[in-house]
Amino acid sequence: MTAAYLDKHPGLTLNALAQRSGVPATTMRRLMQEEQRSELAPHTVLALTSYLLKERKISKILKLVEGPIADLLNKCFDQFIFDEKSSTHEMSADLNTVFQDKFCYLIYKMAANKNGTSIDDVKNAFGLVGLRKLIDLIDKNWILKNDKDERLHAREKNFSVDLALAHELSHALVDLYKPCDVKSGLNLFYSLSEGMSEEGIKKIKEIEKDAVKKIYDVMNTESLQGDLPYFALIVSDVMGPTPLNEANTGVLQ
Numbered sequence: 075m076t077a078a079y080l081d082k083h084p085g086l087t088l089n090a091l092a093q094r095s096g097v098p099a100t101t102m103r104r105l106m107q108e109e110q111r112s113e114l115a116p117h118t119v120l121a122l123t124s125y126l127l128k129e130r131k132i133s134k135i136l137k138l139v140e141g142p143i144a145d146l147l148n149k150c151f152d153q154f155i156f157d158e159k160s161s162t163h164e165m166s167a168d169l170n171t172v173f174q175d176k177f178c179y180l181i182y183k184m185a186a187n188k189n190g191t192s193i194d195d196v197k198n199a200f201g202l203v204g205l206r207k208l209i210d211l212i213d214k215n216w217i218l219k220n221d222k223d224e225r226l227h228a229r230e231k232n233f234s235v236d237l238a239l240a241h242e243l244s245h246a247l248v249d250l251y252k253p254c255d256v257k258s259g260l261n262l263f264y265s266l267s268e269g270m271s272e273e274g275i276k277k278i279k280e281i282e283k284d285a286v287k288k289i290y291d292v293m294n295t296e297s298l299q300g301d302l303p304y305f306a307l308i309v310s311d312v313m314g315p316t317p318l319n320e321a322n323t324g325v326l327q
Contacts, residue, residue: 076102076122095125096170116146116237121170123147132234169233172216176246177207179235184303185217186228188296191303193226199303247307260302267313275312282308 076091092099101118120135123143129135136148173179177200184191184199196204208226211217217226235243255261270278289306292298 076126091125095122096168097122097125119143120147120237169216169230170235170239172211172214173235173239173243175207176243177204178211178216179243180246180250181208181211182216182228183305185211185226186231186233187303188231188299189301190220190225190227192224195303196226244307244309247305250305260304275310278310282310 088102089099091097092102095102097118102122120132123135123139124130127135127138129138136144139147169182172182181191181196181200181204184195193205193208196208200207208217212219212226216229218229219226251261251263253263286308293304
């Protein structure tokens with residue numbers, strides 16, 4: 075796909091394509107080497123495919139691709155599509171670049187809530203550092219101010235974060251968990267572990283996916299939305315290396 079795209083655009087260099095798609099140039103060069111294509115991370119393939127097809131909506135990308143790329147993307151990303159008819163979540167390389175700064179990510183996430191956020195909310199959550207980041211986001215037009223009530227809203231409310239970046243940013247969300255506030259009745263934390271078979275892991279993931287969909291529905295129910303910037307994070311994985319075999323790419327579905 076990449077080679078065909080470059081053939082159609084002879085004036086476009088590999089480095090330029092890498093910059094425009096948000097994929098590192100070194101990764102792009104590896105992609106052009108047949109023997110190393112299988113080593114590419116799924117999120118890299120998604121970012122490049124999104125650029126080449128000029129499509130940012132994940133559900134549409136999965137329908138447009140074929141062959142090994144389709145197999146990889148469907149196996150890794152179809153679990154993130156909850157409501158294909160109404161979902162407008164999109165991939166944005168520019169926005170993912172902004173999120174390299176964890177404060178920008180957290181502030182933008184607050185502004186992406188239905189009711190947006192406010193200067194006071196950002197200041198109370200992240201102090202003067204947060205205010206400086208907020209001003210920068212406003213100056214760059216990523217966050218917009220509502221003239222009627224001065225609420226701050228994200229330019230793109232429904233967005234998707236690169237998987238590798240999401241992993242890094244998850245630590246920022248975990249740090250927002252406040253164990254001393256358990257008595258408030260607003261937070262929750264459980265940590266469970268056990269040696270499992272792949273069949274057992276699949277059952278756990280099915281339960282988690284069902285829970286995520288239900289939480290997603292609640293968060294999108296207008297009558298239940300409010301001004302408290304609430305988050306839920308569900309993570310599960312194998313401790314240590316993930317076992318691989320010919321029939322398994324390492325992503326247990």
